Amino acid sequence: MQPLRVQPVPQPYLEVLGVHPFVGRDFRPEDGDDRAVLLTHRTWTSRYGADVDVVGRSIATIDGKSLRVIGVLPPSFRTASATSFFETADMLTSRRPSYPPGTRAFTPLARLAPGVTREAAAARIAAVHGTELKPGEVQLRVLPLREVMGRTSSRTLTLLSAIAVLVLLVGCANLANLVLARGAERQRELAVRASLGASRWRIMRLLVVENLMIAALGGSAGIAVAYWIFRSLIVSLPTALARTTAPVFDARVFAFAATAAAVAGILSSLLPAWRLARADMKSGLERGRLHTHPLRTGPRALLSIELGLALVSVVAAVILAQSLWALVSRELGFDARRLVVSAWTVSAGAANRDRPARLAEFTSELDAIRTIPAIRSVAATYTLPASGAAAELPLFPRGQGRRGVWTISAGFFRTMGVRVIEGREFEERESFTAAPVAVLNESAARALFPDGHAIGREVRAPLQPARTVVGIAADWRKSLKVAAEPAMYVPFDRTLFRMGQAIVDADDTPAVREQIRAAITRVSPDSDIRIEPIAALLDRDVAVLRFTMSIISAFALLTVALAMLGVYGVITFISGERLREYGVRVALGATRPAIGLLVLRQAVIPMAAGLIAGSLAAVWTARVLAAQILDVAPASVTTFIMAAVGLFVCGVLAASVPARRATRVDPMIALRAE
Numbered sequence: 001m002q003p004l005r006v007q008p009v010p011q012p013y014l015e016v017l018g019v020h021p022f023v024g025r026d027f028r029p030e031d032g033d034d035r036a037v038l039l040t041h042r043t044w045t046s047r048y049g050a051d052v053d054v055v056g057r058s059i060a061t062i063d064g065k066s067l068r069v070i071g072v073l074p075p076s077f078r079t080a081s082a083t084s085f086f087e088t089a090d091m092l093t094s095r096r097p098s099y100p101p102g103t104r105a106f107t108p109l110a111r112l113a114p115g116v117t118r119e120a121a122a123a124r125i126a127a128v129h130g131t132e133l134k135p136g137e138v139q140l141r142v143l144p145l146r147e148v149m150g151r152t153s154s155r156t157l158t159l160l161s162a163i164a165v166l167v168l169l170v171g172c173a174n175l176a177n178l179v180l181a182r183g184a185e186r187q188r189e190l191a192v193r194a195s196l197g198a199s200r201w202r203i204m205r206l207l208v209v210e211n212l213m214i215a216a217l218g219g220s221a222g223i224a225v226a227y228w229i230f231r232s233l234i235v236s237l238p239t240a241l242a243r244t245t246a247p248v249f250d251a252r253v254f255a256f257a258a259t260a261a262a263v264a265g266i267l268s269s270l271l272p273a274w275r276l277a278r279a280d281m282k283s284g285l286e287r288g289r290l291h292t293h294p295l296r297t298g299p300r301a302l303l304s305i306e307l308g309l310a311l312v313s314v315v316a317a318v319i320l321a322q323s324l325w326a327l328v329s330r331e332l333g334f335d336a337r338r339l340v341v342s343a344w345t346v347s348a349g350a351a352n353r354d355r356p357a358r359l360a361e362f363t364s365e366l367d368a369i370r371t372i373p374a375i376r377s378v379a380a381t382y383t384l385p386a387s388g389a390a391a392e393l394p395l396f397p398r399g400q401g402r403r404g405v406w407t408i409s410a411g412f413f414r415t416m417g418v419r420v421i422e423g424r425e426f427e428e429r430e431s432f433t434a435a436p437v438a439v440l441n442e443s444a445a446r447a448l449f450p451d452g453h454a455i456g457r458e459v460r461a462p463l464q465p466a467r468t469v470v471g472i473a474a475d476w477r478k479s480l481k482v483a484a485e486p487a488m489y490v491p492f493d494r495t496l497f498r499m500g501q502a503i504v505d506a507d508d509t510p511a512v513r514e515q516i517r518a519a520i521t522r523v524s525p526d527s528d529i530r531i532e533p534i535a536a537l538l539d540r541d542v543a544v545l546r547f548t549m550s551i552i553s554a555f556a557l558l559t560v561a562l563a564m565l566g567v568y569g570v571i572t573f574i575s576g577e578r579l580r581e582y583g584v585r586v587a588l589g590a591t592r593p594a595i596g597l598l599v600l601r602q603a604v605i606p607m608a609a610g611l612i613a614g615s616l617a618a619v620w621t622a623r624v625l626a627a628q629i630l631d632v633a634p635a636s637v638t639t640f641i642m643a644a645v646g647l648f649v650c651g652v653l654a655a656s657v658p659a660r661r662a663t664r665v666d667p668m669i670a671l672r673a674e
Contacts, residue, residue, distance in 0.1 A: 006037065006067070014038075016111045017145075024055040024071025037067040041075040109145065118142050156548050159625075163316060163555045166309045168260070170562045172268035173302040173309075177569055179211055179269045208269045215265025223257050233551075299570040300606040307607050307647060308614030310556075310563040314643045315618040317556035319625050320549040322639070327542050333476025333484065335417035336535040339512075340384055341369070341502040343520045343527045359432060359497040361524060366409075366502060368519035374512050376505040379416070380409040380431075380492070384501060385478045385534055404444065404487035405461065412489070413439075413473050415505045423455045423471030426491050434493035438467035442475045444486035461488060480541050508533050560650065567654040571603050575662045583667040592663040599662045603655035611644045618643070 011027045020026070022041060039047075039054070048054045058066040112121055122142040193203060230249050343365055353361075362380070369378045383406065409431040413420050421442065430437060438459055445454040454469045461467075467490065475484035492500070506512050513531050520529055575582070582595050618640060 006061075013109070016109050018111070019074065019077055021071035022074040023052055024069070026071065031070065035065060035067050036070045039069060039072045041073055041077065044072045108140070118144070156544055159316075159548060160551055160555075163313055163552050166313050167555050167559050167562070168264060170306050170309050170559050170566070172264050173306045174562055174566045174569065175211065175214070175265065175268040177299050177302050177566060177573070178214070179207060204270075204274055208266060211269035212262065212265045215261050215268075219258060219261025219265075222261070223254060226257065299573060300602075303566055303570045303603070303606045304610030304613065306563040306566045307610030307651060308617060310559045311611055311614035311643055311647055312618045312621050313552070313556040313559040314647065315639060316621055316625060317549070317553045318639050318643060319622055320545070320552055324542065324545055324549050327480045327545070330477065330480060332480075332538075333418060333474055334385075334534075335505075336385075336533065336538055337508060338416060338534050339504040339506060339508055339516075340530075340532055340534055340537065341504055341516055341520070342530045343502075343524060344499075345524045345527050355497045356494060358499075359492075359494050362497070362500050363432065364523045365520050368523050369502060369504060369516055372506075372512070372515045372519060374506050374509075374515065377411050377415040378505070379412040379414070379503045380500045381412060381503060382407040382492075382500060384537060404485050405464065406487055406489045407492055408489050409492060409500075412503065415503050416476070417505070418476050419474040421472050421474055423469070425471060426489075430491050432492045432494050432497070434495065435491050436465055436467050437470045437491065439471040439473055439489040440469055441473050441484070441487045441489075443484060444488055445469075445472050447486050459488065464490070480538050503534075560647065563647070564650055564654040567603055567607070567651045568657060570606075571599060571655040572658040572661075574602050575599050575658045579662070579665060582662055582665050586665065587667040595665075596656075596659045596663045599659035600652065600655055603651060607648060607651045611648060615640055615644060 009027075011029055011031065014020070014026050021038060023044075024038070027036060027038070037059070044050055044054065055069055055071060057069050059069065060066055110121075112118070125140050125142065193206075194200075227249055345361065366378050366380060369375055408426070410426040410428045412418075413425050420439075423439070425439065426435075426437065429435075440448065440454055440459070446452075448454065448459060449457060454472055457469050459467045459469055467488075473489070477484050504516065516531060517529050520527055582598075585595060585598075586592070622639075
């Protein structure tokens with residue numbers, strides 16, 4: 001059975017968050033010593049079949065003590081980790097933190113009193129806590145919880161919403177062109193209606209209602225397709241988004257989509273219907289055709305808008321693709337194919353073992369892995385690359401640098417494939433003895449010892465004992481999204497040991513994984529073992545960006561397809577209106593290639609105008625993406641040129657179809673068309 005995590009929280013935790021249990025009750029002060037727990041809604045439904053009678057039951061744990069279920073959290077309550085239970089605890093007194101000194105272990109939550117602003121609360125905290133930090137103290141800042149937890153998801157959803165609006169606008173432009181084209185085909189009918197007394201308002205209402213019917217049919221089909229796509233996307237949604245957004249396709253989404261379709265249908269038909277209703281109906285009756293020259297301006301303007309919006313979406317997709325490629329192709333400074341092995345003992349009483357017993361079991365697991373012939377080297381660390389929790393110990397005093405103290409064992413650099421530039425690594429006798437030695441990376445060595453002589457010197461970091469520098473390692477990135485930071489590496493301290501994870505240098509094959517699993521099982525039969533390459537951690541590190549790029553690329557392709565459909569429709573409409581003119585030109589000696597170029601010119605000019613205007617909007621979009629979302633350099637001029645040229649070529653190809661049709665017109669048929 002898959003082990004579940006229990007997160008200890010203080011008694012007023014849910015009250016501060018404003019959350020009420022879905023089933024059962026909240027924590028009470030008397031629950032502190034009773035090990036009362038609240039189940040998350042997901043655990044309640046998946047593990048206990050949404051059984052209401054689970055409230056009041058006892059749940060066995062690996063430490064031999066039971067938990068008493070007092071309630072179930074609501075389905076809207078989501079956590080940033082895979083926590084399955086919430087247990088009440090006095091986090092300041094009853095449980096001493098089992099983290100290395102100086103580690104940021106807890107984040108305080110507070111609900112502001114009515115009428116108290118964020119600025120006032122920050123000023124009060126500064127007055128009580130002081131502005132100057134002492135060694136070991138933590139700086140307190142007042143930040144909205146939504147901003148802290150949903151920063152990534154809110155930016156991503158804003159970007160996706162913006163590109164979806166672009167697609168909707170291009171679709172509205174196509175719908176408006178459809179109204180104009182159908183209105184031109186029904187010119188005699190509209191003229192007859194006007195002659196029989198129909199007002200311009202009645203003609204407009206007729207066209208708008210017909211357009212609403214089209215929007216209703218298209219919206220219904222779109223909602224059905226969106227639901228099918230949603231079911232497919234929800235499975236591949238990155239964890240960082242899934243745990244903070246929890247999207248659902250419910251009645252609210254359906255109502256919003258239906259409303260958007262109706263509003264789009266109305267707005268996209270009002271202006272074309274107004275222009276059609278104002279056309280010269282009298283000449284339409286006399287000649288059987290309205291004066292449509294004024295109507296040609298509308299489709300061309302809409303065509304320019306479509307090309308401009310398509311350029312913006314394409315540039316956004318290209319920037320995201322370039323950013324993702326820049327991230328994944330960065331030099332990490334180590335071999336990401338190394339395996340990460342996490343083994344958690346889940347047998348009864350395992351949680352009650354003292355630190356020396358845990359350390360003995362962990363080192364035995366490392367020794368068992370070393371005996372495998374396919375293993376080249378093994379090392380241990382507290383934290384992992386791209387884990388989001390690495391290097392939380394302060395290395396420099398406040399204002400002098402970033403945090404960056406890593407706890408590792410001997411052989412870590414050799415196993416990771418990181419070069420030791422000067423000095424040496426830790427020796428085996430130093431691995432788990434809290435030896436007062438340290439290895440600096442290049443950035444830390446330059447910052448702490450500008451004279452270039454770090455080996456043998458003493459380092460005094462906050463909350464750390466005095467350490468002698470024995471080696472300097474090359475810089476390497478702990479994440480694809482950040483540059484290498486100053487870091488100091490220290491050995492494990494057996495008196496503070498809580499957990500450790502193994503890094504294995506070996507070929508990632510099913511056989512090797514099975515051998516590692518068997519070796520650990522021999523030492524700890526009841527263990528939950530997870531094995532994956534560091535590359536998988538790094539891949540999850542950019543999962544949100546990859547997901548965003550995929551969605552925006554799909555939207556960009558849809559926008560381009562709609563824009564090309566618009567080009568085809570507009571040029572077909574205009575060339576159809578000038579069919580008699582083309583016949584006369586051919587009868588007077590014009591060549592068919594000249595007719596084709598004449599038709600293409602009707603598309604080239606509005607497309608060029610739209611791409612120029614779209615380039616200005618795309619430049620602004622690129623700056624927004626680079627500065628606020630991706631934190632990468634703005635797109636180059638080449639990106640804009642290639643996107644504009646690509647769209648222009650596609651537009652010419654789309655216009656060439658009606659242009660080729662126009663070159664085949666029979667002059668006699670065209671002259672007899674009226």
